Amino acid sequence: MAKRIAYLKGASHIFADNTRVNIGGLELEVHKGQKIAILGPNGSGKTTLILLLTGLLKSSGGHVELFGLDPRKNFDEVKKRIGIVFQNIEAQLIAPTVKEDVSFAPRNYRLSEEEVLQRFEKIMVLIGIENLADKIIHYLSGGEKKKVALAGAMVMEPPLLILDEPFEGLDPKARQELASLLELFNDLYDTTVILSTHDVETAGRFADQMYIMAEGNIIMKGKPKELFNKIDELKKANLHAPGILELTYELRKRGVNITPTLDVEKALGFLINQT
Amino acid sequence: MWIAFLDHLAYDLDSFWHRASPVSKVVFLILAISAIIISTKSLYLAALFVLFLLLMSLSNLPVFTLSLLLLYPLFFGLVFSLSRVGEAATFPLVTLLRAVTAAEAVLLVLATTHYVDLFAVLQIVLPYTISDTMFITYRSFFMILDSLRNTVNIARLRGAYSFFTIFRNLRLAGRVLGHSLIHAYQTNETTQRALILRGYEGRIITSRSALRLSHYDFVIFFLGILLLVLAVVGVG
Ligand SMILES: Nc1ncnc2c1ncn2[C@@H]1O[C@H](COP(=O)(O)OP(=O)(O)O)[C@@H](O)[C@H]1O
Numbered sequence: 001m002a003k004r005i006a007y008l009k010g011a012s013h014i015f016a017d018n019t020r021v022n023i024g025g026l027e028l029e030v031h032k033g034q035k036i037a038i039l040g041p042n043g044s045g046k047t048t049l050i051l052l053l054t055g056l057l058k059s060s061g062g063h064v065e066l067f068g069l070d071p072r073k074n075f076d077e078v079k080k081r082i083g084i085v086f087q088n089i090e091a092q093l094i095a096p097t098v099k100e101d102v103s104f105a106p107r108n109y110r111l112s113e114e115e116v117l118q119r120f121e122k123i124m125v126l127i128g129i130e131n132l133a134d135k136i137i138h139y140l141s142g143g144e145k146k147k148v149a150l151a152g153a154m155v156m157e158p159p160l161l162i163l164d165e166p167f168e169g170l171d172p173k174a175r176q177e178l179a180s181l182l183e184l185f186n187d188l189y190d191t192t193v194i195l196s197t198h199d200v201e202t203a204g205r206f207a208d209q210m211y212i213m214a215e216g217n218i219i220m221k222g223k224p225k226e227l228f229n230k231i232d233e234l235k236k237a238n239l240h241a242p243g244i245l246e247l248t249y250e251l252r253k254r255g256v257n258i259t260p261t262l263d264v265e266k267a268l269g270f271l272i273n274q275t
Numbered sequence: 276m277w278i279a280f281l282d283h284l285a286y287d288l289d290s291f292w293h294r295a296s297p298v299s300k301v302v303f304l305i306l307a308i309s310a311i312i313i314s315t316k317s318l319y320l321a322a323l324f325v326l327f328l329l330l331m332s333l334s335n336l337p338v339f340t341l342s343l344l345l346l347y348p349l350f351f352g353l354v355f356s357l358s359r360v361g362e363a364a365t366f367p368l369v370t371l372l373r374a375v376t377a378a379e380a381v382l383l384v385l386a387t388t389h390y391v392d393l394f395a396v397l398q399i400v401l402p403y404t405i406s407d408t409m410f411i412t413y414r415s416f417f418m419i420l421d422s423l424r425n426t427v428n429i430a431r432l433r434g435a436y437s438f439f440t441i442f443r444n445l446r447l448a449g450r451v452l453g454h455s456l457i458h459a460y461q462t463n464e465t466t467q468r469a470l471i472l473r474g475y476e477g478r479i480i481t482s483r484s485a486l487r488l489s490h491y492d493f494v495i496f497f498l499g500i501l502l503l504v505l506a507v508v509g510v511g
C-alpha cells in the first residue's frame with residue numbers, strides 16, 4: 001500500500017456563531033497517488049471537512065492527520081505540501097494579472113526571479129493557458145479563472161492537490177477538460193487529488209475512491225463501481241444519479257444481467273448480449 | 276468593475292508616470308496629501324485639483340471616466356461639509372476640495388502603478404499590520420462599491436427609489452451596505468486562507484527591478500516636495 005497522506009475521523013468544528021459541525025461517520029483515509037472524490041449535497045459538510053483536513057479550521061476532538069502530522073499544530077510544515085483551489089475563485093486570485101498571481105507562491109518561497117519565471121512558464125504550458133499570461137484576471141471567463149487558480153495552486157508542484165467544488169459552473173466539456181488536467185498531474189507528478197463535488201457523473205469517471213457525505217457524516221465509501229450498486233442510498237443522500245446509471249441499476253434490480261455503469265457503450269454491450 | 280478597470284489602466288497603459296518607480300509615487304502621494312491637509316486656501320487646492328487632472332491626462336488615463344469615481348468622496352465631503360455649516364471654523368468648500376483632491380491624487384497613483392508593487396512599497400512605509408490589512412481589504416473596498424452600485428441599480432429598476440428620494444430610503448441603503456459588508460467579510464476569509472496557503476507571511480514580495488529608481492523618479496520627488504513647500508510657506 002502506498003504511503004498514507006491524509007486521515008480524518010470524527011472531527012468537528014465550532015463556528016464563530018456557535019454552530020457546531022460534526023464530521024462523523026466513516027473515516028477518511030487517503031494514500032499517495034489516489035484520486036478522491038467527496039460527494040455530497042450543499043451543506044453536507046464538504047467544505048468544512050476540507051478546511052479541517054488542511055488545518056485551516058481547528059478541530060475539537062477527533063483525529064486529523066496530514067502527511068503524518070497534526071495539520072493544525074504543524075501548519076507551516078504541511079502548507080508547503082498542499083495546493084488548494086477554493087470554491088470561491090474570485091477571492092483567491094489576489095494579484096491583478098495572471099502572471100503576478102501565478103508567481104505569488106514561488107516569490108513567497110523566495111525563489112530567484114529566474115526560477116519564478118521558469119516555474120510560471122512550465123505550469124502555464126502544462127495547463128494550456130500560455131496565452132493568458134499578461135491578462136487582467138478580472139476580465140477572464142469563469143473557466144479561465146479556474147485554470148489560473150489551478151496554476152497558482154500547482155506552480156510549486158505540491159504532492160497534494162485539494163479542490164472544493166471545482167466543477168461548479170463549468171459546462172460539460174470544461175468539466176471533462178478540468179478532470180483530464182487533474183489526471184495529468186496525477187500521472188506526471190503522482191499528485192494525490194482530493195476534490196469535493198455534487199456531480200455524481202464527473203466524480204464517478206474521475207475518482208478511484210469516493211466518499212459520500214450527508215448532514216456532516218461520511219455515510220459511504222468505496223470505488224465508483226461499488227457505490228453504483230447502491231444508488232438507492234445515493235438518492236437518500238440527496239444526490240442525483242445520471243439517467244444512464246439509474247437505468248442500468250434499475251434493470252439489474254429487475255433481474256437483467258447488467259452492471260450499473262455511466263458508460264453508454266458498455267450498457268449497450270450488456271443489453272445487446274442479452275438479446 | 277472599478278477594480279478591474281484600475282488594474283487595466285495600470286498594467287495595459289504606458290506613460291512616464293506608469294514607468295516611474297512605485298517608491299517615488301508613494302512618496303509623491305504622501306507629500307501631496309500632506310500639502311492638501313496643510314493648505315487652507317481653496318484656490319491652491321483647486322489648482323492642485325487641476326494639476327492632478329492634467330497629470331492624469333498626461334498619463335494617458337481616461338480623465339472623464341476616472342472623475343466619476345471622485346463622485347464618492349464628493350458625496351461624503353458634501354455630507355460632511357453640510358453637517359458643519361454654521362461652524363465658522365471650517366469653510367465647506369475647503370473640506371470639499373480636500374476630499375476630492377486627495378482622492379484624485381490616490382487615483383492617479385492607483386491607476387498608474389502595478390498593485391502588487393504598490394503594496395510592496397507601502398509595507399516599507401507602514402507598519403506590517405496596516406499594510407497587511409490594506410492589501411487584503413483593498414479589493415473588498417472596490418467590491419463593496421461595485422456591489423453597492425449593482426444593488427442600487429437593481430433597486431432603481433424595480434422602482435424602489437429615484438435619486439431624489441434616496442434619503443427616504445435610508446433603511447434600504449443600510450441593508451445594501453450590510454449585505455455588501457458581509458459579502459466582503461466572507462471573501463476576505465477565503466482570501467486570507469489562500470494567502471497563507473500560498474506562502475504569504477505578511478510581506479509582499481515583488482520582483483526587485485520594480486523598486487529601482489530612474490530619472491523620472493526624481494522629477495516626481497521634486498514635484499511632490501514643491502507642492503508641500505508651497506503649502507507650508509502659505510502660498511496655498
Ligand atoms: N462560517 C460558518 N458559520 C456557521 N456555520 C457554518 C459556516 N460554514 C459552514 N457552516 C455550516 O456547516 C454545515 C456544513 O457546511 P459546508 O461544509 O459549507 O457544506 P458543503 O461544503 O458541503 O456545502 C452547514 O450546515 C453550514 O450551515
Ligand SMILES: [Mg+2]
Pocket residue numbers: 043046047048087164165
Ligand atoms: Mg462547500
